[in-house]
Amino acid sequence: MITVKNVYKSFDGRLVLEDINATFEKGKTNLIIGQSGSGKTVLLKCIVGLHDVDSGAIYYNDIRFDNLNFNDKKKIRQKIGMLFQGSALFDSATVEENVMFPLDMFTSMTYEEKLERVNFCLKRVNIINSNHLYPAEISGGMKKRVAIARAIALNPEFLFCDEPNSGLDPKTAVVIDQLIKEITEEFNITTIINTHDMNSVMGIGDKVIFIHNGKKWWEGTKDNILDSDNKELNDFVFSTELTRKIKGL
Amino acid sequence: MKLLSAIDMFGEYILLLKKVFSKPEKRRVYYQQTIKEIDKLGLQSIGIVTIISVFMGAVITLQTAYNMENPFIPNYLIGLGTRDSMLLEFSSTIIGLILAGKVGSNIASEIGTMKVTEQIDALEIMGINSASFLILPKIIATVLFNPFLTVLSMIVGIVGGWLVGVFTGVVSTQEYIDGVQYAFIPFYITYALIKTVVFAFLITTISAFYGYRVQGGSLEVGRASTQAVVMSSIFILLFNLILTQLLLS
Numbered sequence: 161m162i163t164v165k166n167v168y169k170s171f172d173g174r175l176v177l178e179d180i181n182a183t184f185e186k187g188k189t190n191l192i193i194g195q196s197g198s199g200k201t202v203l204l205k206c207i208v209g210l211h212d213v214d215s216g217a218i219y220y221n222d223i224r225f226d227n228l229n230f231n232d233k234k235k236i237r238q239k240i241g242m243l244f245q246g247s248a249l250f251d252s253a254t255v256e257e258n259v260m261f262p263l264d265m266f267t268s269m270t271y272e273e274k275l276e277r278v279n280f281c282l283k284r285v286n287i288i289n290s291n292h293l294y295p296a297e298i299s300g301g302m303k304k305r306v307a308i309a310r311a312i313a314l315n316p317e318f319l320f321c322d323e324p325n326s327g328l329d330p331k332t333a334v335v336i337d338q339l340i341k342e343i344t345e346e347f348n349i350t351t352i353i354n355t356h357d358m359n360s361v362m363g364i365g366d367k368v369i370f371i372h373n374g375k376k377w378w379e380g381t382k383d384n385i386l387d388s389d390n391k392e393l394n395d396f397v398f399s400t401e402l403t404r405k406i407k408g409l
Numbered sequence: 410m411k412l413l414s415a416i417d418m419f420g421e422y423i424l425l426l427k428k429v430f431s432k433p434e435k436r437r438v439y440y441q442q443t444i445k446e447i448d449k450l451g452l453q454s455i456g457i458v459t460i461i462s463v464f465m466g467a468v469i470t471l472q473t474a475y476n477m478e479n480p481f482i483p484n485y486l487i488g489l490g491t492r493d494s495m496l497l498e499f500s501s502t503i504i505g506l507i508l509a510g511k512v513g514s515n516i517a518s519e520i521g522t523m524k525v526t527e528q529i530d531a532l533e534i535m536g537i538n539s540a541s542f543l544i545l546p547k548i549i550a551t552v553l554f555n556p557f558l559t560v561l562s563m564i565v566g567i568v569g570g571w572l573v574g575v576f577t578g579v580v581s582t583q584e585y586i587d588g589v590q591y592a593f594i595p596f597y598i599t600y601a602l603i604k605t606v607v608f609a610f611l612i613t614t615i616s617a618f619y620g621y622r623v624q625g626g627s628l629e630v631g632r633a634s635t636q637a638v639v640m641s642s643i644f645i646l647l648f649n650l651i652l653t654q655l656l657l658s
Contacts, residue, residue, distance in 0.1 A: 208534055230538075237536035248531040251522075262535055264438055320534075 161186050162207060162318065162350055167216030169199075169206055176202050178374045180216070187348045189341050189364045191355060194371035195396060201322060203371060204354045208240060208320055209233055220318065238266055241311030241349075243321040243340075247303040249295040249310070255282070256291035259310045266314060281309040285339060301332035305339065312343060319344065321353040325360055333357065337364050358397055361385065370396070422618050428540040429548070429614075442546035450512050450547060450613075451554030458558045459565050461507055462500065466566030467573035469494045474579035487580045488588020491570035493597070500562035501601040502649050505608035508555065509641035513616040516547060517637035520620030521630035529621075544617040551609040559605040563598070600656050607652060608645050615641045 162184040169177040176199045184190040194200045205211040207218055209225065218226045220236050228236070249258050259281055263274045282291070285305040295303055304324060311319060321340060325333035341364040344351040355361065361368060365382035370393050372378075378393045385397055398404045433439045473490040520543055523529050532539040567589060574580040580588075619637035623629050 210530055210533065234536035237534060240534055240536075242531065242534045244527040244531060246526055248527040250528055250531075251526075265435055265535065265537060 161221060162352065163217075163219040164203075164207065165217045165219070167203070167206060167218065168214045169202055169211060170214055176374050177206065177213075180371075180376050182369050182376060182379070184350055184352050185367060186350045187345060188351070188366035189344050190350070190352045190367045190369070191361055191365045192352065192369050192371060193356060193361055193396070194377075195356065198371045199374040200354050200356075200371045204320060204322055204352065207352065208242065209237070238314060239317040241314070241316035241319045243304065243307050243311050243319070243324050245323040245326050247295070247300075247307040249303055249307055251295055254292050254294055255287065255298065255306050258295070258306060259313050262310065262313045277313060278309075281313050282306070284312070284343070285309045300327050301329075301336065304328065304336050308336075308339060308343065312347065315347065316349060319349045319351040321351070321355075323355055323357075324353060325355065325357045330359065333359060334363065340364065358403070361397065372396075421622065422614070425540055425544075425618055425621060426614060428538060429544045429617075431538055431541050433541060433545065434537055439542070439546055442542070443549045446546045446550035447554050450515070450550050451558065454508060454511060454558060455561065457507065457511060458504055458562050461504070462495075462562040462565040463569035463572075465499050465503065466491055466495060466569030466571075469499070469566075470570035470574040470585075471577065471579065474574065474577075484580050484584040485588035485591060487574060488567075488570070488585040489591050490588070491574075491585075492567055492589045492593075495563050495566040495570075496597040496601055500559045500566060501604040501608065502645065504559060504562050505605065505612070505645045505649075506642055508551075508558070508608075509612045509616075509645060510638050512551065513612050513637045513641045514634045516613060516616040517620040517634040518630055520544075520617055521623035521633045522627075524621065524623045525626055525630060540621065544614070544621075547617065548610060548613045551613045552606055555605050555609040556602045559601055560598075563601070600652075603656065604649065604652050607648055611644045611648060612641045615644060 164180055164182045164184075167177055167180040168175070180203060192200045192203060202211060206213050206226075213226050216226075217224055220239075223236065225233065225236055249255075250261065253261065256275075256278055259278045260274050263269055263277060267274070269277070278291075282288070285308050287302060287305050287309065290298060290302065290306075295306070298306070319340070324336050324340060328336065337360050340351060340353065343349065353360065353364075362382050362385070365385075368378075368380055368382060368385065369376060370378040370390075372392045378388065378390045380388065385393065388394065398406070469491045470487055473487045474484075477484075477486070520529075523543070529539045529543070532542060571582065571585045571589075574585050575582055616637040619633040619640070620630075623633045
Protein backbone atom coordinates (compact mmCIF):
# COMPACT_ATOMS: atom_id res chain seq x y z
CA MET A 161 0.00 0.00 0.00
CA ILE A 162 1.16 3.54 -0.76
CA THR A 163 -0.05 6.52 1.24
CA VAL A 164 0.32 10.15 0.24
CA LYS A 165 -0.20 12.70 3.04
CA ASN A 166 -0.58 16.46 2.65
CA VAL A 167 1.77 16.69 -0.31
CA TYR A 168 2.66 20.10 -1.72
CA LYS A 169 4.94 20.67 -4.69
CA SER A 170 5.82 23.86 -6.54
CA PHE A 171 8.18 24.82 -9.36
CA ASP A 172 9.73 28.31 -9.40
CA GLY A 173 7.10 29.56 -6.94
CA ARG A 174 4.20 28.10 -8.94
CA LEU A 175 2.14 25.65 -6.88
CA VAL A 176 1.58 22.46 -8.88
CA LEU A 177 0.30 20.13 -6.16
CA GLU A 178 -1.71 21.34 -3.20
CA ASP A 179 -2.49 19.27 -0.13
CA ILE A 180 -2.80 15.90 -1.85
CA ASN A 181 -3.96 13.02 0.32
CA ALA A 182 -4.50 9.57 -1.12
CA THR A 183 -4.20 5.88 -0.39
CA PHE A 184 -3.32 3.40 -3.13
CA GLU A 185 -4.33 -0.12 -2.27
CA LYS A 186 -2.54 -3.40 -2.82
CA GLY A 187 -3.80 -5.77 -5.52
CA LYS A 188 -5.81 -2.99 -7.15
CA THR A 189 -5.31 -0.78 -10.18
CA ASN A 190 -5.31 2.74 -8.79
CA LEU A 191 -5.77 5.42 -11.43
CA ILE A 192 -4.75 9.06 -11.27
CA ILE A 193 -6.70 11.01 -13.86
CA GLY A 194 -6.82 14.64 -14.87
CA GLN A 195 -6.36 17.07 -17.71
CA SER A 196 -2.93 17.70 -19.21
CA GLY A 197 -1.12 20.09 -16.88
CA SER A 198 -3.29 19.22 -13.88
CA GLY A 199 -0.30 17.85 -11.95
CA LYS A 200 -0.85 14.10 -12.21
CA THR A 201 2.58 13.35 -13.71
CA VAL A 202 4.22 15.52 -11.04
CA LEU A 203 2.31 13.58 -8.38
CA LEU A 204 3.48 10.26 -9.85
CA LYS A 205 7.08 11.51 -10.00
CA CYS A 206 6.84 12.70 -6.38
CA ILE A 207 5.58 9.27 -5.33
CA VAL A 208 8.48 7.45 -7.02
CA GLY A 209 11.00 10.02 -5.80
CA LEU A 210 11.98 11.57 -9.13
CA HIS A 211 10.77 14.89 -7.66
CA ASP A 212 11.24 15.92 -4.03
CA VAL A 213 8.07 17.11 -2.32
CA ASP A 214 8.03 20.59 -0.74
CA SER A 215 6.10 19.31 2.25
CA GLY A 216 4.00 16.30 3.17
CA ALA A 217 4.90 12.64 3.32
CA ILE A 218 4.87 9.53 1.14
CA TYR A 219 4.70 6.10 2.72
CA TYR A 220 5.46 2.74 1.11
CA ASN A 221 3.62 0.36 3.45
CA ASP A 222 4.75 1.81 6.79
CA ILE A 223 8.07 3.25 5.63
CA ARG A 224 8.28 6.97 5.04
CA PHE A 225 9.95 7.22 1.63
CA ASP A 226 10.32 10.93 0.88
CA ASN A 227 12.93 11.69 3.55
CA LEU A 228 15.07 8.58 3.11
CA ASN A 229 18.67 8.97 1.94
CA PHE A 230 19.79 7.74 -1.49
CA ASN A 231 20.86 4.28 -0.30
CA ASP A 232 17.69 3.63 1.68
CA LYS A 233 15.57 4.86 -1.23
CA LYS A 234 17.49 2.41 -3.40
CA LYS A 235 16.24 -0.51 -1.30
CA ILE A 236 12.62 0.57 -1.80
CA ARG A 237 13.17 1.27 -5.47
CA GLN A 238 14.28 -2.29 -6.04
CA LYS A 239 10.68 -3.22 -5.19
CA ILE A 240 9.34 -0.79 -7.79
CA GLY A 241 8.61 -1.46 -11.44
CA MET A 242 7.76 1.39 -13.73
CA LEU A 243 6.29 1.62 -17.19
CA PHE A 244 7.13 4.94 -18.82
CA GLN A 245 5.08 6.84 -21.37
CA GLY A 246 7.65 6.22 -24.11
CA SER A 247 8.55 2.75 -22.75
CA ALA A 248 12.13 3.93 -21.93
CA LEU A 249 13.70 0.72 -23.19
CA PHE A 250 17.47 0.89 -23.56
CA ASP A 251 18.09 1.51 -27.28
CA SER A 252 21.44 -0.25 -27.36
CA ALA A 253 20.13 -3.43 -25.74
CA THR A 254 17.99 -6.22 -27.18
CA VAL A 255 14.58 -7.16 -25.80
CA GLU A 256 16.21 -9.96 -23.79
CA GLU A 257 18.97 -7.70 -22.46
CA ASN A 258 16.43 -5.05 -21.47
CA VAL A 259 14.41 -7.49 -19.39
CA MET A 260 17.54 -9.12 -17.98
CA PHE A 261 19.05 -5.80 -16.93
CA PRO A 262 17.45 -5.53 -13.45
CA LEU A 263 18.34 -9.19 -12.82
CA ASP A 264 21.97 -8.46 -13.79
CA MET A 265 22.10 -5.50 -11.43
CA PHE A 266 20.33 -6.84 -8.37
CA THR A 267 20.50 -10.62 -8.30
CA SER A 268 23.23 -13.22 -8.17
CA MET A 269 21.33 -15.60 -10.45
CA THR A 270 23.23 -17.64 -13.04
CA TYR A 271 22.78 -16.76 -16.70
CA GLU A 272 20.49 -19.77 -17.20
CA GLU A 273 18.30 -18.76 -14.26
CA LYS A 274 18.11 -15.19 -15.52
CA LEU A 275 17.23 -16.37 -19.01
CA GLU A 276 14.48 -18.57 -17.61
CA ARG A 277 13.05 -15.59 -15.69
CA VAL A 278 13.32 -13.34 -18.76
CA ASN A 279 11.49 -15.86 -20.91
CA PHE A 280 8.80 -16.26 -18.25
CA CYS A 281 8.24 -12.49 -18.08
CA LEU A 282 8.22 -12.12 -21.86
CA LYS A 283 5.81 -15.02 -22.24
CA ARG A 284 3.59 -13.47 -19.57
CA VAL A 285 3.25 -10.33 -21.71
CA ASN A 286 2.82 -12.42 -24.89
CA ILE A 287 6.19 -11.65 -26.46
CA ILE A 288 7.60 -14.76 -28.09
CA ASN A 289 10.60 -15.23 -30.41
CA SER A 290 11.65 -11.59 -30.17
CA ASN A 291 14.46 -11.91 -27.63
CA HIS A 292 17.15 -10.73 -29.98
CA LEU A 293 15.33 -7.80 -31.55
CA TYR A 294 16.25 -4.22 -30.66
CA PRO A 295 13.62 -1.69 -29.48
CA ALA A 296 13.85 0.09 -32.85
CA GLU A 297 12.77 -3.15 -34.55
CA ILE A 298 9.51 -3.69 -32.63
CA SER A 299 6.13 -1.92 -32.63
CA GLY A 300 4.90 0.58 -30.02
CA GLY A 301 2.58 -1.99 -28.42
CA MET A 302 5.40 -4.54 -28.21
CA LYS A 303 7.68 -1.94 -26.63
CA LYS A 304 5.08 -1.33 -23.92
CA ARG A 305 4.81 -5.05 -23.29
CA VAL A 306 8.59 -5.48 -23.11
CA ALA A 307 8.68 -2.52 -20.68
CA ILE A 308 6.06 -4.29 -18.55
CA ALA A 309 8.14 -7.48 -18.67
CA ARG A 310 11.18 -5.49 -17.50
CA ALA A 311 9.11 -3.84 -14.77
CA ILE A 312 7.95 -7.19 -13.34
CA ALA A 313 11.30 -9.00 -13.73
CA LEU A 314 12.21 -8.51 -10.07
CA ASN A 315 8.73 -9.38 -8.76
CA PRO A 316 7.95 -5.81 -7.72
CA GLU A 317 5.59 -4.90 -4.90
CA PHE A 318 4.72 -1.61 -6.58
CA LEU A 319 4.03 -0.92 -10.25
CA PHE A 320 3.77 2.57 -11.72
CA CYS A 321 2.52 3.28 -15.21
CA ASP A 322 2.75 6.73 -16.77
CA GLU A 323 0.27 7.06 -19.64
CA PRO A 324 0.58 3.38 -20.63
CA ASN A 325 -1.74 3.83 -23.63
CA SER A 326 -0.26 6.91 -25.19
CA GLY A 327 0.50 6.43 -28.87
CA LEU A 328 -1.32 3.11 -29.10
CA ASP A 329 -4.35 2.21 -31.19
CA PRO A 330 -7.56 1.55 -29.15
CA LYS A 331 -7.37 -2.23 -29.53
CA THR A 332 -3.75 -2.46 -28.39
CA ALA A 333 -4.51 -0.01 -25.58
CA VAL A 334 -7.17 -2.38 -24.22
CA VAL A 335 -4.70 -5.28 -24.40
CA ILE A 336 -2.12 -3.30 -22.39
CA ASP A 337 -4.76 -2.23 -19.85
CA GLN A 338 -5.94 -5.80 -19.33
CA LEU A 339 -2.36 -7.02 -19.05
CA ILE A 340 -1.61 -4.49 -16.31
CA LYS A 341 -4.78 -5.43 -14.46
CA GLU A 342 -4.08 -9.16 -14.71
CA ILE A 343 -0.51 -8.74 -13.51
CA THR A 344 -1.66 -6.52 -10.62
CA GLU A 345 -4.11 -9.14 -9.40
CA GLU A 346 -1.92 -12.16 -10.17
CA PHE A 347 1.14 -10.86 -8.29
CA ASN A 348 -0.82 -8.80 -5.72
CA ILE A 349 0.96 -5.56 -6.67
CA THR A 350 0.07 -2.00 -5.68
CA THR A 351 -0.39 -0.46 -9.11
CA ILE A 352 -0.73 3.25 -9.83
CA ILE A 353 -1.60 4.32 -13.37
CA ASN A 354 -1.46 7.86 -14.58
CA THR A 355 -3.83 8.32 -17.49
CA HIS A 356 -6.33 10.49 -19.29
CA ASP A 357 -7.65 7.64 -21.39
CA MET A 358 -11.33 7.19 -20.45
CA ASN A 359 -11.41 3.65 -21.83
CA SER A 360 -8.76 2.74 -19.24
CA VAL A 361 -10.69 4.47 -16.49
CA MET A 362 -13.92 2.65 -17.26
CA GLY A 363 -12.15 -0.62 -18.01
CA ILE A 364 -9.71 -1.15 -15.14
CA GLY A 365 -10.21 1.64 -12.59
CA ASP A 366 -10.57 -0.15 -9.26
CA LYS A 367 -9.88 3.18 -7.62
CA VAL A 368 -9.83 6.53 -9.37
CA ILE A 369 -8.38 9.82 -8.13
CA PHE A 370 -9.22 12.94 -10.14
CA ILE A 371 -6.64 15.75 -9.97
CA HIS A 372 -7.83 19.21 -10.97
CA ASN A 373 -5.68 22.36 -10.80
CA GLY A 374 -3.17 20.57 -8.58
CA LYS A 375 -5.78 19.47 -6.02
CA LYS A 376 -7.44 16.12 -5.39
CA TRP A 377 -10.91 16.95 -6.65
CA TRP A 378 -12.66 13.61 -6.52
CA GLU A 379 -12.07 9.99 -5.47
CA GLY A 380 -14.06 6.84 -6.13
CA THR A 381 -14.41 3.75 -8.30
CA LYS A 382 -15.14 3.56 -12.01
CA ASP A 383 -18.78 2.81 -11.16
CA ASN A 384 -19.03 5.91 -8.95
CA ILE A 385 -18.01 8.07 -11.91
CA LEU A 386 -21.26 7.27 -13.70
CA ASP A 387 -23.28 8.50 -10.72
CA SER A 388 -21.12 11.48 -9.82
CA ASP A 389 -22.49 15.00 -10.00
CA ASN A 390 -19.06 16.59 -9.67
CA LYS A 391 -19.04 19.20 -12.44
CA GLU A 392 -15.31 19.27 -13.13
CA LEU A 393 -15.12 15.48 -13.16
CA ASN A 394 -18.07 15.21 -15.53
CA ASP A 395 -16.62 17.91 -17.79
CA PHE A 396 -13.39 15.92 -17.98
CA VAL A 397 -14.72 12.37 -18.23
CA PHE A 398 -17.72 13.10 -20.41
CA SER A 399 -16.07 15.58 -22.72
CA THR A 400 -17.30 14.20 -26.05
CA GLU A 401 -20.79 14.66 -27.40
CA LEU A 402 -21.42 10.91 -27.37
CA THR A 403 -20.40 10.43 -23.73
CA ARG A 404 -22.37 13.51 -22.65
CA LYS A 405 -25.48 12.03 -24.27
CA ILE A 406 -24.90 8.70 -22.48
CA LYS A 407 -24.50 10.47 -19.16
CA GLY A 408 -27.53 12.62 -19.92
CA LEU A 409 -25.74 15.93 -19.58
CA MET B 410 25.05 37.40 -14.49
CA LYS B 411 27.02 35.21 -16.90
CA LEU B 412 29.68 34.73 -14.23
CA LEU B 413 27.06 33.57 -11.74
CA SER B 414 25.66 31.20 -14.32
CA ALA B 415 29.17 29.83 -15.01
CA ILE B 416 29.79 29.30 -11.27
CA ASP B 417 26.42 27.62 -10.98
CA MET B 418 27.27 25.27 -13.85
CA PHE B 419 30.68 24.50 -12.37
CA GLY B 420 28.93 23.58 -9.11
CA GLU B 421 26.57 21.28 -11.00
CA TYR B 422 29.57 19.70 -12.77
CA ILE B 423 31.31 19.00 -9.43
CA LEU B 424 28.13 17.52 -7.96
CA LEU B 425 27.77 15.29 -11.01
CA LEU B 426 31.38 14.11 -10.60
CA LYS B 427 30.68 13.34 -6.94
CA LYS B 428 27.76 11.18 -8.06
CA VAL B 429 29.88 9.54 -10.78
CA PHE B 430 32.69 8.56 -8.40
CA SER B 431 30.52 6.74 -5.90
CA LYS B 432 30.62 3.02 -5.17
CA PRO B 433 29.40 0.99 -8.17
CA GLU B 434 26.29 -1.16 -7.64
CA LYS B 435 27.75 -4.22 -9.28
CA ARG B 436 31.38 -4.26 -10.35
CA ARG B 437 30.95 -7.03 -12.92
CA VAL B 438 28.32 -5.06 -14.85
CA TYR B 439 30.49 -1.93 -14.71
CA TYR B 440 33.44 -3.95 -16.00
CA GLN B 441 31.36 -5.20 -18.94
CA GLN B 442 30.19 -1.65 -19.63
CA THR B 443 33.81 -0.44 -19.60
CA ILE B 444 34.81 -3.06 -22.18
CA LYS B 445 31.92 -1.95 -24.41
CA GLU B 446 32.96 1.70 -24.04
CA ILE B 447 36.60 0.89 -24.87
CA ASP B 448 35.32 -0.63 -28.11
CA LYS B 449 32.94 2.25 -28.88
CA LEU B 450 35.02 5.22 -27.80
CA GLY B 451 38.54 3.84 -28.25
CA LEU B 452 38.84 1.11 -30.85
CA GLN B 453 36.40 2.81 -33.19
CA SER B 454 38.54 5.96 -33.08
CA ILE B 455 41.66 4.20 -34.40
CA GLY B 456 40.70 4.84 -38.03
CA ILE B 457 40.26 8.60 -37.77
CA VAL B 458 43.35 8.97 -35.55
CA THR B 459 45.46 7.04 -38.07
CA ILE B 460 44.26 9.02 -41.09
CA ILE B 461 44.69 12.40 -39.41
CA SER B 462 48.10 11.50 -37.98
CA VAL B 463 49.48 10.33 -41.35
CA PHE B 464 48.47 13.60 -42.98
CA MET B 465 49.67 15.72 -40.07
CA GLY B 466 53.10 14.06 -40.12
CA ALA B 467 53.29 14.42 -43.90
CA VAL B 468 52.37 18.12 -43.88
CA ILE B 469 54.79 18.92 -41.04
CA THR B 470 57.61 17.24 -43.02
CA LEU B 471 56.82 19.17 -46.21
CA GLN B 472 56.36 22.51 -44.45
CA THR B 473 59.61 22.09 -42.52
CA ALA B 474 61.45 21.14 -45.74
CA TYR B 475 60.03 23.99 -47.83
CA ASN B 476 60.82 26.57 -45.12
CA MET B 477 64.46 25.55 -44.75
CA GLU B 478 66.13 27.85 -47.24
CA ASN B 479 69.53 28.06 -45.57
CA PRO B 480 71.87 25.43 -47.10
CA PHE B 481 73.81 25.22 -43.83
CA ILE B 482 70.82 23.75 -41.99
CA PRO B 483 71.10 19.97 -42.23
CA ASN B 484 68.25 17.97 -43.76
CA TYR B 485 67.98 15.63 -40.79
CA LEU B 486 66.32 18.50 -38.90
CA ILE B 487 63.22 17.73 -40.98
CA GLY B 488 62.89 14.40 -39.14
CA LEU B 489 63.59 16.10 -35.82
CA GLY B 490 60.96 18.78 -36.51
CA THR B 491 58.34 16.21 -37.43
CA ARG B 492 59.12 14.07 -34.38
CA ASP B 493 58.99 16.92 -31.88
CA SER B 494 55.89 18.49 -33.41
CA MET B 495 54.07 15.16 -33.27
CA LEU B 496 55.25 14.30 -29.76
CA LEU B 497 54.80 17.69 -28.15
CA GLU B 498 51.61 18.97 -29.67
CA PHE B 499 49.93 17.19 -32.53
CA SER B 500 49.49 13.66 -31.13
CA SER B 501 48.11 14.88 -27.84
CA THR B 502 46.42 18.25 -28.37
CA ILE B 503 45.24 18.04 -31.98
CA ILE B 504 44.11 14.44 -31.57
CA GLY B 505 42.46 15.55 -28.32
CA LEU B 506 40.52 18.19 -30.23
CA ILE B 507 39.55 15.67 -32.91
CA LEU B 508 38.35 13.25 -30.22
CA ALA B 509 36.43 16.06 -28.52
CA GLY B 510 34.46 16.28 -31.77
CA LYS B 511 34.02 12.57 -32.35
CA VAL B 512 33.79 11.09 -28.87
CA GLY B 513 32.43 14.20 -27.12
CA SER B 514 29.44 14.61 -29.42
CA ASN B 515 28.80 10.86 -29.23
CA ILE B 516 28.73 10.90 -25.41
CA ALA B 517 26.60 14.07 -25.13
CA SER B 518 24.04 12.92 -27.69
CA GLU B 519 23.84 9.39 -26.27
CA ILE B 520 23.29 10.53 -22.69
CA GLY B 521 21.07 13.43 -23.81
CA THR B 522 18.84 11.10 -25.80
CA MET B 523 18.63 8.73 -22.84
CA LYS B 524 17.58 11.69 -20.69
CA VAL B 525 14.79 12.92 -22.95
CA THR B 526 13.47 9.41 -23.60
CA GLU B 527 13.27 8.73 -19.83
CA GLN B 528 15.87 5.93 -19.98
CA ILE B 529 17.82 7.70 -17.22
CA ASP B 530 14.66 7.97 -15.12
CA ALA B 531 14.14 4.24 -15.68
CA LEU B 532 17.63 3.55 -14.28
CA GLU B 533 16.97 5.79 -11.26
CA ILE B 534 13.62 4.11 -10.57
CA MET B 535 15.38 0.74 -10.56
CA GLY B 536 17.62 2.08 -7.78
CA ILE B 537 20.68 2.51 -9.98
CA ASN B 538 23.00 5.51 -9.72
CA SER B 539 22.53 6.51 -13.37
CA ALA B 540 25.38 9.04 -13.41
CA SER B 541 27.87 6.50 -12.18
CA PHE B 542 26.52 3.68 -14.32
CA LEU B 543 26.59 5.69 -17.53
CA ILE B 544 29.60 7.97 -17.09
CA LEU B 545 32.18 6.10 -14.99
CA PRO B 546 32.79 3.33 -17.58
CA LYS B 547 33.26 6.01 -20.25
CA ILE B 548 35.82 7.87 -18.12
CA ILE B 549 37.75 4.66 -17.38
CA ALA B 550 37.61 3.63 -21.05
CA THR B 551 38.93 6.91 -22.45
CA VAL B 552 41.52 7.50 -19.73
CA LEU B 553 42.89 3.98 -20.29
CA PHE B 554 42.64 3.85 -24.06
CA ASN B 555 43.42 7.38 -25.29
CA PRO B 556 47.13 7.09 -24.36
CA PHE B 557 47.29 4.17 -26.85
CA LEU B 558 45.72 6.40 -29.49
CA THR B 559 48.32 9.08 -28.75
CA VAL B 560 51.22 6.64 -29.08
CA LEU B 561 49.66 5.30 -32.29
CA SER B 562 49.36 8.85 -33.59
CA MET B 563 53.02 9.58 -32.80
CA ILE B 564 54.21 6.47 -34.65
CA VAL B 565 51.88 6.88 -37.62
CA GLY B 566 52.62 10.61 -37.90
CA ILE B 567 56.38 10.09 -37.97
CA VAL B 568 55.99 7.27 -40.51
CA GLY B 569 53.68 9.48 -42.61
CA GLY B 570 56.30 12.24 -42.58
CA TRP B 571 59.00 9.78 -43.68
CA LEU B 572 56.88 8.36 -46.53
CA VAL B 573 56.02 11.79 -47.95
CA GLY B 574 59.51 13.14 -47.36
CA VAL B 575 61.12 10.30 -49.27
CA PHE B 576 58.42 10.19 -51.96
CA THR B 577 58.77 13.92 -52.73
CA GLY B 578 62.56 13.79 -52.43
CA VAL B 579 62.88 16.51 -49.79
CA VAL B 580 64.73 14.20 -47.40
CA SER B 581 66.41 10.79 -47.63
CA THR B 582 65.47 7.85 -45.40
CA GLN B 583 68.82 8.00 -43.58
CA GLU B 584 68.56 11.75 -42.94
CA TYR B 585 65.01 11.41 -41.69
CA ILE B 586 65.89 8.53 -39.32
CA ASP B 587 68.93 10.47 -38.06
CA GLY B 588 66.64 13.43 -37.33
CA VAL B 589 64.08 11.30 -35.55
CA GLN B 590 66.82 9.86 -33.30
CA TYR B 591 68.67 13.16 -32.76
CA ALA B 592 68.52 14.79 -29.29
CA PHE B 593 65.57 12.67 -28.24
CA ILE B 594 64.08 13.62 -24.87
CA PRO B 595 61.99 10.72 -23.50
CA PHE B 596 60.12 13.06 -21.14
CA TYR B 597 58.30 14.47 -24.16
CA ILE B 598 56.37 11.19 -24.40
CA THR B 599 55.51 11.31 -20.70
CA TYR B 600 54.40 14.93 -21.15
CA ALA B 601 52.17 13.97 -24.10
CA LEU B 602 50.66 11.04 -22.22
CA ILE B 603 49.91 13.16 -19.13
CA LYS B 604 48.16 15.68 -21.38
CA THR B 605 46.24 12.89 -23.11
CA VAL B 606 44.92 11.48 -19.83
CA VAL B 607 43.81 14.94 -18.66
CA PHE B 608 42.18 15.67 -22.04
CA ALA B 609 40.40 12.28 -22.00
CA PHE B 610 38.97 13.08 -18.57
CA LEU B 611 37.88 16.56 -19.70
CA ILE B 612 36.27 15.36 -22.94
CA THR B 613 34.32 12.59 -21.24
CA THR B 614 33.14 14.46 -18.15
CA ILE B 615 32.28 17.73 -19.90
CA SER B 616 30.38 15.95 -22.67
CA ALA B 617 28.58 13.70 -20.21
CA PHE B 618 27.70 16.76 -18.11
CA TYR B 619 26.09 18.52 -21.07
CA GLY B 620 24.24 15.34 -22.05
CA TYR B 621 23.06 14.68 -18.51
CA ARG B 622 21.50 18.13 -18.03
CA VAL B 623 19.47 18.08 -21.26
CA GLN B 624 15.82 18.91 -20.84
CA GLY B 625 13.35 18.98 -23.69
CA GLY B 626 13.64 17.15 -26.99
CA SER B 627 15.85 16.43 -29.97
CA LEU B 628 16.64 20.11 -30.53
CA GLU B 629 18.12 20.38 -27.03
CA VAL B 630 20.07 17.15 -27.53
CA GLY B 631 21.68 18.63 -30.66
CA ARG B 632 22.41 21.88 -28.82
CA ALA B 633 23.97 19.97 -25.90
CA SER B 634 26.11 18.00 -28.30
CA THR B 635 27.45 21.19 -29.90
CA GLN B 636 28.05 22.83 -26.51
CA ALA B 637 29.87 19.72 -25.32
CA VAL B 638 32.29 19.84 -28.26
CA VAL B 639 32.88 23.60 -27.94
CA MET B 640 33.46 23.52 -24.17
CA SER B 641 35.63 20.39 -24.34
CA SER B 642 37.78 22.05 -27.00
CA ILE B 643 38.14 25.27 -25.00
CA PHE B 644 39.12 23.36 -21.86
CA ILE B 645 41.59 21.20 -23.81
CA LEU B 646 43.33 24.36 -25.04
CA LEU B 647 43.26 25.93 -21.57
CA PHE B 648 44.68 22.83 -19.89
CA ASN B 649 47.23 22.46 -22.69
CA LEU B 650 48.56 25.85 -21.70
CA ILE B 651 48.52 25.11 -17.97
CA LEU B 652 50.13 21.66 -18.33
CA THR B 653 52.79 22.94 -20.71
CA GLN B 654 53.76 25.64 -18.24
CA LEU B 655 53.74 23.17 -15.35
CA LEU B 656 55.58 20.31 -17.06
CA LEU B 657 58.01 21.98 -19.45
CA SER B 658 58.98 25.21 -17.69
